[in-house]
Amino acid sequence: MGDFKHLVVAKFKEGVAVEEIVKGMEKLVAEIDAVKSFEWGQDLESQEMLRQGFTHAFLMTFNNQGDFTAFLSHPNHVEFSTTFSAAIEKIVLLDFPAVPVKAPK
Numbered sequence: 001m002g003d004f005k006h007l008v009v010a011k012f013k014e015g016v017a018v019e020e021i022v023k024g025m026e027k028l029v030a031e032i033d034a035v036k037s038f039e040w041g042q043d044l045e046s047q048e049m050l051r052q053g054f055t056h057a058f059l060m061t062f063n064n065q066g067d068f069t070a071f072l073s074h075p076n077h078v079e080f081s082t083t084f085s086a087a088i089e090k091i092v093l094l095d096f097p098a099v100p101v102k103a104p105k
Helices: 019-029 065-073 075-087
Strands: 004-012 037-042 054-060 088-097
Touching: 004 065, 019 037, 019 054, 019 075, 054 065, 065 075, 075 088
Parallel strands: none
Antiparallel strands: 004 054, 004 088, 037 054
């Protein structure tokens, strides 16, 4: 069985200091051992009609679903979620077991 993934695709509200939100998320994942890895990026290439206003993607990897569940209830995550939610205009969340097809080199 592969890792467990938590994917967040977000559109932030106008005027939100996205850099501060990202710094907060980087700090959050550094504090919680259950997070195996964290990546994020900002869309640069998609046509507006395809991205539907979403601008940022955040991907966390966990060893298993139990670690993800522990992350969700961690007090630091609960606290940060309030800040993050207040900054979001639209969001898509996907939580799934990864199906490895091609391993990184």
